Amino acid sequence: MFIAASAAIIVAMALTLIRAILGPTIYDRILAVNLFGTKALLLIAIMGFLTERPEFLDIALVYALINFIATIAIMKFFRFSHLGHPHEEDNLGDL
Amino acid sequence: MACTAFAIIRLRNLFSVVILSGIFSLLAASLYVLLTAVDVAFTEASVGAGISTLLMLATLAITSEYEKKSERSTLLPKSIVIVTGAVLIYGTLDMPLYGAADAPANLHLIQRFIEESGKEIGIPNIVTSILASYRGYDTLGETVVIFTAAIGVLVLLGHGRNRWRPGKQPKIARDEQEEEV
Structure with a gap:
């Protein structure tokens, strides 16, 4: 069952990769990289159970955190074109 | 990974190149986890996929989004890269199994x-x-x-x-x- 699940995840990773390469708009690509991170951590978790090392689950959790923070940072960068202090005119930069 | 690397070389839209390099780092991190080098994988995932993607996006905001076509011949660099890669692969042939x-x-x-x-x-x-x-x-x-x-x-x-x-x-x-x- 784990092998079938990991095969399905690898297929999904390939599809996401195709979308990231072809993707016409930037939103496709941001979504693709986010999904790819999710698939990678799922694959790590399944590989942990497949090789009978369930502590890989904790590693997958940390991966999820990193992935989330990276996606938020990219989105924020695209909204405000910087990460640091707010602009002079709008005060939304520190959200 | 090889597919991602070729796409990074071929694409001219620099934003998708940045995104693909993030995906490449994630793939490399998964590979490190499978080789049980978890600490290296953490560094790769946070630095490679997180920080460096953001730094490159910040650079993109200053420069233009599309790569210029270069006129110079790429034959010499290509041949050097291919020969070096072949030598490296030849070097791994008599290594012991993982x-x-x-x-x-x-x-x-x-x-x-x-x-x-x-x-x-x-x-x-x-x-x-x-x-x-x-x-x-x-x-x-x-x-x-x-x-x-x-x-x-x-x-x-x-x-x-x-x-x-x-x-x-x-x-x-x-x-x-x-x-x-």
């Missing part, structure tokens, strides 16, 4: 570390004694390199802070450009 019990690294060194390091160094944790004592100079050199890099980056950023503020580029115009392509 995790093989009769690999030279597993025969003498690991045995000695497991049996003697507690007596020689006096630290109960083997990994700590290897990093702090057997590889002491290595770790010291790494620390010096990182310290120098941090000083260099701080000097660069400190001088450029007031002059080179990234211009406020209209994002909507960029999106329209995307959709036209």
Whole structure:
């Protein structure tokens, strides 16, 4: 069952990769990289159970955190074109 | 990974190149996890996929989004890369299998570390004694390199802070450009 699940995840990773390469708009690509991170951590978790090392689950959790923070940072960068202090005119930069 | 690398080379839209390099880092991190080098994988995932993607996006906001076509011939660099890659692959041919019990690294060194390091160094944790004592100079050199890099980056950023503020580029115009392509 784990092998079938990991095969399905690898297929999904390939599809996401195709979308990231072809993707016409930037939103496709941001979504693709986010999904790819999710698939990678799922694959790590399944590989942990497949090789009978369930502590890989904790590693997958940390991966999820990193992935989330990276996606938020990219989105924020695209909204405000910087990460640091707010602009002079709008005060939304520190959200 | 190879597919991602080729796409990174071929694509001219630099934003998708940045995104694909993030995906490449994630793939490399998964590979490191499968090789049970979890600490390296963490560094790769946070630095490679997180910080460096953001730094490259920040660079993109200052420069243009599309790569210029270069007119120079790429035959010499291509041949150098292909020859180097072939030599490296040839070098891996007689390496022992991953995790093989009769690999030279597993025969003498690991045995000695497991049996003697507690007596020689006096630290109960083997990994700590290897990093702090057997590889002491290595770790010291790494620390010096990182310290120098941090000083260099701080000097660069400190001088450029007031002059080179990234211009406020209209994002909507960029999106329209995307959709036209």
